[in-house]
Amino acid sequence: MRNATLICILIFLALALAGCDPSEDTAAVDAGTPGVSDTEIVLGSSLTLSGHAGYLGTQTLQGARAYIRYVNERGGVHGRKIVVEVMDDSYDPPQCLANTQHFIVDKQVFALFCYVGTPTTIKALPLVEDARIPLIGMFTGANALRQPPSRYVINIRASYYQETMAAVRHMVKDLGLTRIAVFYQYDAYGFDGLIGTELALKQFGMEPVARGSYIRGTLDVQDGLDRIRKSKAEAVVMIGTYGACARFINLSVEEGYNPLFYTVSFVGAEELAWRVGRASPAHVFMSQVVPPPVESDDPADSAGNYVKLLKRYYPEDTPSFVGLEGFLNAEILVEGLRRAGRDLTREGFIQAIESIKDFKLGPGLTITYGPHDRQGLDAIHFTKLSDGRFLPFTDWAGFKKGMEAQR
Template sequence: MVLVACGPADEGSGSRSGTPGVTNDSIVLGSSLALTGHAGYLGTQTLQGAEAYLRYINDHGGVHGRKIRIKAVDDSYDPPRCLANTQKFIIDNDVLALFSYVGTPTTVKVLPLLEEAHVPLIGMFTGANRLREPPNRYVVNIRASYYQETHTAVTNMITELGIRKIAVFYQYDAYGFDGLIGTELALKEYGLEPVARGSYIRGTLDITEAVEKISKSGAEAVVMIGTYGACARFINLARDEDYNPIFYNVSFVGAEELARRVGGGNATVLMSQVVPPPVDDGTDSAASQYVQLMNKYFPGESPSFVGLEGFLNARILVEGLKKAGRKLTRERLVDAIESIRNYKLGPGMFITYGKHDRQGLDQVYFTRLQKGRFVPFTDWKTLEKMRGSH
């Protein structure tokens, strides 16, 4: 399924500029992401957030007189499909850049193509270390990494809560391995290692064995590197069996969908985020702008952490396009993004890139599930009372 977003299909039919995906009046981007399947919520939210900003830009004349369109193709979070979609984008030679991919196993699969074709990939909904080290000229990350998320969470659990027995529940693929390694590295700093490791196969909800293995270990906290369906099933099954550790999830899990599937109950469910809460606080922050533009272009749709990530992807893309100028090429776009310094997205949020700095943001925020939704918190000591009530 192909969606042509941010404008009608025949928009931008002006003469070619000589650069793939660029005409006199349009810029076309290619995006392979999950629009259906067990990660469909993540892809649709990412795309919607990006579209909210790009529609706003297009309504105000575009960038240097060009409107921006996204060719979005569903890969259902399946690596071979993502690879095939990306090969088609490159062979057809009709997109300037790749944009807002979703997931580690899918995105990692296309890395060799980027190097070979010199096609930039801008803004991915994944914190995989493989996309950051070693630095790749054609890979532009916006958000913090899984290593940063898990390190900050593990550090707080050990130093603030005194927890020493931490297990890992992970998806058995590149995404899960990345989170597992990040957790192991963080634990190693304190002379620890996971008391148990339990996994499941991507695309399934077969988590019973993992729950049994981890619950028997007596882990006081479980680091969860999975998708919302599997993580919610793990939490619900553990709760049914009266096993109540702290359940900590990384940002990729998807806060709103996990909250919906876990529901109420007394489980202590935490999640790290790599963007601030998606609320309009009356400031000129990117979060406030995102909520306002969602209300304008997608009335009735709820803002989300995932959608805000997509929105930030689009903000950085547009800033790069502006800096690249009217004589747009792939190389000029990459050079332009590398030149971004202290680009403000909100209070305490500044983006800076460089030749060896391929990630814009480093902030990690924490939320906890409360009354059916994830709310921000900063005081880890308050969690002790929550644990004591279980």
């Protein structure tokens, strides 16, 4: 008995000399899920808040925050408030990678949320897989985040492949266009849109009549414009950011070249409209992955709720398609947390997301996931620039008649 007591004393002294507190060691063992305490769930968000794509990040974040503030005011989820740690990556892939490492290793967040951009998000993907940490609600339609499906990557929006396929189908079948070019950002984002357009055209036995590109972070679009103008393309599919796309359109009009311009949703409707201008004669179309953000009396309409909550929490801000997408990201995040229950783990959260079936967010918005389905929405909505705003558009036959009348 005396020997046993002596051994215990020696062990305690050894721990003390090593600077170890037995209570701290026990606390480390019982620490539980990273980023989850009795009162908080901490998330990490790396997105562009400055630079040439800063509008996209700020709008995504404001939309998400509007819903999260609403939830937190009502006690959070199972008694826990949601906290979003935010870091600006300026749409720079290495910075996004560093931010992600900081979130996982230093901050030990529960999940990653609302990342913005293809080149940035893809750069962080290996860390996501290694850490087995959920990444939910990215503002990018990149195919690399969808195929092959990753257990930890949860997309809300439709893909660029779906956007470009729908656009090419309207151009070819409804408008009868045969000469379609592609203007793209020379990186993972632009390549993804280029490939999506090529695949879409291939289904009609066609290929781009020209390809023009520019370097991310610049407005050097003249070379790409020259290539495309010489091809006499009737339509230009644009995979870029709002600054470069607006400059391409404005220069094109100045030079007397006015094909149909089409951009994917990532470009940002409100910012592109402002930069092109109200008086522009250009025919500019944009696909959207969410419906228009307009007021509604339907309490189950997410678009209407976004407008109301944005006005409540950020009255100086203006509703946008990008902001609504961030709002929907937050809604699905919260629904997953609710279904996961109070005993929250990362794997439990993933399973909870997989259980979401036919979850309605309003007219035309239904979310479904599964073990091999990591994308919630599939619908594509089209808009057309008119008097300085992108408005919902469906009258392809009428537009075709107008085009023919101008020839």
